[in-house]
Amino acid sequence: DGGITQSPKYLFRKEGQNVTLSCEQNLNHDAMYWYRQDPGQGLRLIYYSQIVNDFQKGDIAEGYSVSREKKESFPLTVTSAQKNPTAFYLCASSIGVLLYNEQFFGPGTRLTVL
């Protein structure tokens, strides 16, 4: 079955630690995205990538970093510079960054900073 996988589903980290969230897709999509979801705030775009080895900042990129070394993978690192990292993180992909391309979402990773 084609789709997007995110791991782990739940993640706990101590303050001051970096942590990397995994996102893999086997849909052969060119574009991939990371969103952050907070209660009552909807989804906010962190980073997106239209093609391998290229990515752009979204609306709330500070304190986050990404890489896109393979088409299938778009890992997100939450660094210690992120002031309030506790949130639900969603990865998505689409055929390309075009007007009406549907985005497919993974199941999400809930990150809690202890």
Next chain:
Amino acid sequence: GNSVTQMEGPVTLSEEAFLTINCTYTATGYPSLFWYVQYPGEGLQLLLKATKADDKGSNKGFEATYRKETTSFHLEKGSVQVSDSAVYFCALSGPDPSQGGSEKLVFGKGTKLTVNP
């Protein structure tokens, strides 16, 4: 820049009631419009979409019509079920001049629907 405003929840209905969730948008040109649904603890799933004015998207008994004159894309269902309990997001995709013309998916804040038996 582009934006989406949807009615705030939560919305609580009895089974078989009529559902309307309002959504209005601000965008230049002709964006595409979407409704996504998020069940508890899961990611988002596309519910329906419309890519041009007067298009009607429909799926699983839900409908929404792209109204350019009122810049709206209200979600409706004639008879809701308990299994429809979820959070519903309205979204648009289109070039945003305030972002250098780049195209991104912009979401509303979501409306939580609870359907009681």
